[in-house]
C-alpha cells in the first residue's frame with residue numbers, strides 16, 4: 001500500500017444466509033485499518049441488520065431505497081473504493097455479474113469498478129454451486145480478473161453437507177488486504193499476544209510458507225467392516241489448518257477419517273491407513289517449511305486382514321496378530337533439513353511431560369505439544385505445554401483449539417529463520 005493511502009473497502013452484501021457473518025467481517029476489516037462502506041441488496045436486508053452495519057462501519061449503509069439517497073451512488077462508491085468485496089455472493093448475483101446485468105445498486109457498482117479490484121466470496125447450496133450455469137459464471141468472472149474465493153465443504157445452512165460454505169472471515173479479510181496492498185507486507189502480529197480473540201490483526205507470519213499438517217485418526221482394517229483406530233475428532237488438525245491459512249501459508253492437510261470440516265483454502269488429501277498417511281506425508285515433506293503431525297496414528301495394524309466379514313458365529317474367540325505401524329514423525333525427523341520446523345504432539349493419559357520430552361528427542365522434532373487426553377480429546381479447547389528442542393518450555397492454561405493452533409504456529413514461525421539450533 002502506498003504511504004498515506006487508505007484501504008477503502010466496499011462490502012456488497014447479497015441474500016445468502018452467510019450474510020449474518022458480515023458484521024463480524026466489517027469489524028475485522030476495520031481492526032485491520034480498512035475504511036468500510038456497505039451496500040445491501042433487497043434480498044440481504046432481512047438477513048443482516050443495517051443498523052449494526054452502520055455502527056460497525058461508521059458509515060451510512062447503501063441500499064436500493066431510492067427515497068433515502070440515490071445520487072449516483074454507484075459512481076461515488078466506485079471512485080471511493082480500493083476494493084469491492086461481494087460477500088456473501090449468491091448464485092443469482094454471480095450470474096448477474098457474469099452477464100453484465102445492472103438492476104440494483106450493487107450490480108451497477110460491479111460494472112463501475114475494474115474487475116481486478118473485485119473479490120467475490122460465494123456461498124450457496126452445494127447443488128447450486130455444482131450447477132453448470134454457476135460453474136460457467138464463476139469461470140467467466142475469474143477469467144476477467146475477478147478474484148473468486150474458493151468455497152468450503154461442510155454442513156450448509158440448508159442442512160446438507162457439501163461444498164458451498166463461504167470462506168472464513170479471517171481468510172476473506174486477508175485476501176482483501178493482500179489485494180489492496182499487493183506485494184507489500186502487511187502488519188505482522190504473532191505469538192501469544194494475538195491468540196485470544198478473533199479480532200486480531202491479520203497475521204502474515206507464514207506468508208509464502210508451506211505448512212503440512214496431518215490430522216484425525218488412521219484406521220487399520222481387520223475386515224471390510226471392522227477397523228483398529230485411535231480416538232480423534234480432527235478438531236486440532238482443522239484448527240491448525242485454519243490458523244496457518246489465516247497467517248498466510250499455503251496449507252496441505254493429510255487427513256484420516258475425521259468428521260470435523262477442514263477450512264476453505266486448504267489442500268486436503270484423504271487417507272485411511274497409517275501406511276497411506278506415511279506415503280502422503282513423506283511425498284510432500286521436502287516442500288514443507290513447517291510440518292505438524294497432529295494425527296492420532298494407529299500404532300498397530302493386523303498382520304493380515306480378511307477380505308470378507310469375519311463371522312462371529314463361525315469363529316467364536318479370535319486372536320488378532322498385530323504388527324507396529326511405521327512411526328511417521330520419526331521418519332520425517334530422520335530426513336529433516338535444518339531449515340524445516342517439525343512439530344509433534346504428545347497426547348498422554350498417565351505419563352508426564354518427561355515422556356513428551358523423550359518423544360521430541362527420539363523423533364528429532366523442533367517442538368512438541370504436550371497435552372492430556374482427558375482435557376483435549378474431542379473437545380473444542382485444550383491446555384498445552386510447548387516443549388522446544390532448543391531448551392525452552394511454555395505452559396498455557398485452557399484455551400480454544402483455534403487459539404492454541406495460532407500459538408503453536410506462531411512459535412514455529414519464529415523459529416523458521418532463527419539462528420537458534422533447531423534440533424539436537
Ligand code: CTP
Pocket residue numbers: 274293294295296297298299325326327328329330343344345346347359
Ligand atoms: N506418530 C507417528 N506415527 C506413529 C505414531 C505416532 O507419526 N506410528 C506421531 C503422532 O502423530 C504424534 C507423535 O508421533 O505427533 C507422538 O505420538 P504418540 O502416540 O503420543 O507417541 P508414540 O510414539 O506412538 O508413543 P506411545 O503411543 O507409546 O505413547
